[in-house]
Amino acid sequence: MTARDQVRTADHRSGGGREARRAERREAILQAAMELIAERGYRGTSLAAVAERAGLTQQGLLHHFPSKELLLVGVLEARDRWDTAAAAATGAWRTDTLAGLVEYNAGRPGVVQTYTVLAGDSVTEDHPARDFFERRFRRVREGLAGVLRTEYGDRLPGGLTPERAAPLLAAVMDGLQLQWLLDPAEVDMTAAFGDFLALLGAAGGEGDASAVGAGTDES
Amino acid sequence: MTARDQVRTADHRSGGGREARRAERREAILQAAMELIAERGYRGTSLAAVAERAGLTQQGLLHHFPSKELLLVGVLEARDRWDTAAAAATGAWRTDTLAGLVEYNAGRPGVVQTYTVLAGDSVTEDHPARDFFERRFRRVREGLAGVLRTEYGDRLPGGLTPERAAPLLAAVMDGLQLQWLLDPAEVDMTAAFGDFLALLGAAGGEGDASAVGAGTDES
DNA sequence: GTCTATAATCAGATAGAC
DNA sequence: GTCTATCTGATTATAGAC
Structure with missing residues (x-):
C-alpha cells in the first residue's frame, strides 16, 4: 500500500x-x-x-x-x-422476488426509462453499450434459468425447460417495461408480470393438470 | 376531382x-x-x-x-x-400466422433493428414517434386479444383472459427481438416464440391438458 | 479540480440560381 | 426539383490560467 x-x-x-x-x-x-x-x-x-x-x-x-x-x-x-446485490444473489431468488423487483421498478419510471432507451440504442452499430447489454442478457438468462429450475424443476408447461423459458421471462420483463412507459394508464406492468408467472406455474410439466386454475386469481 | x-x-x-x-x-x-x-x-x-x-x-x-x-x-x-395487409387482417389471423411473421422478421434484421431502435427511442420526452408507438401498441394489443380469443376461447392457461395475455404476447415479441439482435447466435427468436405459443396453448383454461407436449419439440 | 477561451466539426435549415 | 452557398447554433474535446 x-x-x-x-x-x-x-x-x-x-x-x-x-x-x-x-x-x-x-x-x-x-x-x-x-x-x-x-x-x-x-x-x-x-x-x-x-x-x-x-x-x-x-x-x-x-x-x-x-x-x-x-x-x-x-x-x-x-x-x-x-442492483449488484440482486444479480449476485440471483441463484437464491424465487419468482416472488422477481415479481417484487417488477413492482419496485414500477415505482421508478426514470430508471426503467434509462434502461429501455439504452437497451434499444445499444443494437446500433458500434454502440458503446452494446457489449454491456450482450453480456448482461447472457448473465440474466442464465440466472433466470436457475430461478425457474429451483422453483419448478426441469419440466415446465408446454414441454419447456428452464433454459428455454428463461429468454421468454427476460423478454416479457423488457417488453412490458416498454409498453408501460408508453402507456402507464393502460398497462399494469406488475399485474401482467404476475400473469406470466401464473402461465409458467400453471399445469406443470409433470403432466399433472389438476393444479390448473389454482392460485391464479391474484389478478 | x-x-x-x-x-x-x-x-x-x-x-x-x-x-x-x-x-x-x-x-x-x-x-x-x-x-x-x-x-x-x-x-x-x-x-x-x-x-x-x-x-x-x-x-x-x-x-x-x-x-x-x-x-x-x-x-x-x-x-x-x-405491414398494412397484416394489421388490417389481424382479426382473421391465427397464432400460426404470428409465428410465421416472427420467422419472416428473423430474415430481416434491418427492419427489426429500425423498429427496436425507434421503439426504445420513443419513450424519451417529446419524441416525434412517441404518439405513433403509443397508438400502435394499443392497436396491437387489441388485435392480439382477438387472435387469442378466436384460437383459444375466453379461458387461457393460468386463469388468463385473452385481454390479459395480449400485452404479454406483444412483450415477448419485442423482448425477443432485442435479445436476438444483440446475440443472434445465442437466441433463436423463432423457436422461442414457438415456445411461448406452446405455453399459451398447453393445458388450456378448459382443464384439458391432453395436448401438453405435442408439437413442442421444434427446438 | 474547476474555470475561461477556443478549436474543430457537424447539425438542421434557408435563400436563391438554374 | 435539385443544386450551390450560406447561416446559425450546438457538439465534443483541448489548452492553459488560477
Whole structure:
C-alpha cells in the first residue's frame, strides 16, 4: 500500500476528505447523466447539459470523465452496482422476488426509462453499450434459468425447460417495461408480470393438470 | 376531382410520369432513412447521410421532406403501409400466422433493428414517434386479444383472459427481438416464440391438458 | 479540480440560381 | 426539383490560467 493509498483510505474513513468529495461529485454527475439519458437518449444528451444539472461546467465534467463514452460506461457500471446485490444473489431468488423487483421498478419510471432507451440504442452499430447489454442478457438468462429450475424443476408447461423459458421471462420483463412507459394508464406492468408467472406455474410439466386454475386469481 | 388530380392519376397510370418519379424518389429516401436509423438511431442519423445514400443532396432531400421530423413520420407511415395487409387482417389471423411473421422478421434484421431502435427511442420526452408507438401498441394489443380469443376461447392457461395475455404476447415479441439482435447466435427468436405459443396453448383454461407436449419439440 | 477561451466539426435549415 | 452557398447554433474535446 502506497502512502497515497493510505491517505485515500483515511480520507474515505473521515467522510469529508478530498476523495470523498470526488466520489460525491462523480455520483452527482452519474445521477444527472442517468436522468438526461432517460429524457433524451444517449446521443441526444450533451455533456454540457449533464454538467449543468450536476452543477459544474462541461469542462469540469470532462475532468472526471474524459469522454462521453467513458461517462456512459460509468452510468452502466453504476446501474450494475445499484442492483449488484440482486444479480449476485440471483441463484437464491424465487419468482416472488422477481415479481417484487417488477413492482419496485414500477415505482421508478426514470430508471426503467434509462434502461429501455439504452437497451434499444445499444443494437446500433458500434454502440458503446452494446457489449454491456450482450453480456448482461447472457448473465440474466442464465440466472433466470436457475430461478425457474429451483422453483419448478426441469419440466415446465408446454414441454419447456428452464433454459428455454428463461429468454421468454427476460423478454416479457423488457417488453412490458416498454409498453408501460408508453402507456402507464393502460398497462399494469406488475399485474401482467404476475400473469406470466401464473402461465409458467400453471399445469406443470409433470403432466399433472389438476393444479390448473389454482392460485391464479391474484389478478 | 380537380384537373390537377386527373393529371396525377394519369401520370401514375402511365408509370413513368412526373408523379411516379417523385414517388420513386420518396421511396428511395425512406429506404435510406430506415437503414440509417437502424444503424445509428434517429438522433444519430443526419439528413446529409440519408441524402447521400439516396443519391441526392441534403437540400434535395429537404424538398421532399421539409424537416427531419417529417422524414421520421414518413418512415413510420411507410412501415405501417408495409405491414398494412397484416394489421388490417389481424382479426382473421391465427397464432400460426404470428409465428410465421416472427420467422419472416428473423430474415430481416434491418427492419427489426429500425423498429427496436425507434421503439426504445420513443419513450424519451417529446419524441416525434412517441404518439405513433403509443397508438400502435394499443392497436396491437387489441388485435392480439382477438387472435387469442378466436384460437383459444375466453379461458387461457393460468386463469388468463385473452385481454390479459395480449400485452404479454406483444412483450415477448419485442423482448425477443432485442435479445436476438444483440446475440443472434445465442437466441433463436423463432423457436422461442414457438415456445411461448406452446405455453399459451398447453393445458388450456378448459382443464384439458391432453395436448401438453405435442408439437413442442421444434427446438 | 474547476474555470475561461477556443478549436474543430457537424447539425438542421434557408435563400436563391438554374 | 435539385443544386450551390450560406447561416446559425450546438457538439465534443483541448489548452492553459488560477
